[in-house]
Amino acid sequence: MPSLLDQLSAMTIVVADTGDLEAIRRFTPRDATTNPSLILAAAQIPAYQTLIDEALKSSRKVIGTGSPVEEVVHEALDEICVIFGTEILKLIPGRVSTEVDARLSFDTEATIAKARKIINLYSDFGIDKSRVLIKIASTWEGIKAAEELEKEGIHCNLTLLFSFCQAVACAESGITLISPFVGRILDWYKASTGRDSYPGSEDPGVISVTKIFNYFKAHGYKTEVMGASFRNVDEIIELAGCDLLTISPKLLDQLRSTEGVLNRKLKPGELLGQDSSSPINQDVFNQMMSKDLMAKEKLEEGILGFSKAIETLEAQLAHRLAVLEGGSAFGHVVQEIFMLNDLDGDGCITREEWLGSDAVFDALDQDHDGRLLQADVLSGLGAALALSTR
Secondary structure, three states: OOEHHHHHHHHOEEEEEOOOHHHHHHHOOOEEEOOHHHHHHHOOOHHHHHHHHHHHHHHHHHHOOOOOHHHHHHHHHHHHHHHHHHHHHOOOOOOEEEEOOHHHOOOHHHHHHHHHHHHHHHHHOOOOHHHEEEEEEOOHHHHHHHHHHHHOOOOEEEEEEOOHHHHHHHHHOOOOEEEEEHHHHHHHHHHHHOOOOOOHHHOHHHHHHHHHHHHHHHOOOOOEEEEEOOOOHHHHHHOOOOOEEEEOHHHHHHHHOOEOOOOOOOOHHHOOOOOOOOOOOHHHHHHHHHHOHHHHHHHHHHHHHHHHHHHHHHHHHHHHHHHHOOOOOOOOHHHHHHHHHOOOOOOOEEOOOOOOOHHHHHHHOOOOOOEEOHHHHHHHOOHHHHHHHO
C-alpha cells in the first residue's frame, strides 16, 4: 500500500519546510520554503559552512575592508538567504520562498525595497523571479507591500497568518500564496483552555485553514493556500487536498513510513455559492485583528520570534567573520538565546517559550524531550560556536 506521503502528494503539493539541502534531496518536494530560523539550523551543518564563508567574504569586499562588522553581516544576510535559496532551486522543480527581514513587517516601503533587492540578487545568480516567492508577514503594511510587488510580477508568500481577515485581505490584494499557521493556532488554544490535545477534526488550526480554503474556492480567488507550522500528522491528514502543505522533515518521515488509506478532506469543487464578506480596508482589518486575541498575540509573537532568529543568525555570522578575519570570536550567542527565550528564567526553554521556528527548536532538541538546556543549544549550534566558548 502507498505511504501517506505518496497519497498526500497525489492530491496536495508537498513543500519541504527546511533549509537542509540533504533533507530536500531525500524528499524531492516540488517547492521549498525557508527563513532565517531554518537557515540558522542548516548553517550548523559543516557541509554548508563554505557557502556562508563565501557570502561573508563577498560582502566584506562589497562593504569595504574598514567597515564595521555589523555592516558586513547585514549585507551578507541577504546574500546567504539567496545562496541557500539558489542551492535549493537546483534540487526542486518549483519555487523557493525567501523571507524579508521580519523587523520590516510594519514598513511597507522598506519591505518593497528589500524584496526588490532579494529578487535582484537571485537574478545575479541566473534565477528568474518566477521561481521565487517573497515571504512577508501578514500585517496590513506587509499585505500592501505584497500587493505592489505582485503588480511588478514579484510573487509573494504571506506568512504569520492566523485569522480569516488576514487571509481575505491577501486574496483581495491579489497575493500569490498565503501560509496560515496551523500548529501555532493550536498552541494558543491549548494554553488558553488548558486542554492537552484536540482530535484532528476539532483542531482550531485545522478549522481555520479549512474555512479559508473553502471561502477562497467558493469565490474563485486565485490565491493559493499553504497550510504551515504543523504539530502532528493528524493535522496534515485533516488538510489533505489543500493547495499546498509545508511540512518539516520530521513529519515528512512519519508520513513516508506510515501506510493506510488517506482520504481527501478539502474538495474545492463542492464549494460554490457561499456568501461573500464585505471588502476589507485598513480600518476593518485593524478592528477585526484587535478583536481576535489569538491572531493578534500570535502575529506579534511570530514577528518577534522571526526577528530574534535574524538577530541570532547575525550574531553567528559576526562570530564567523571574526574567525575568518582572525579577530576575537563572539562567545555569547548561547547566553543571548537563553536571555531571549527562557521567559520564566528556569534555565530551560520549552516549545511554548521558543520564539523562533519549530524547525530550529527540533534541530536543537536533539534528545527530543521538548526542552532546551544550554548544553542542547551549544551542541546544536555546532563546532564553530563551540570553539569560542571553550
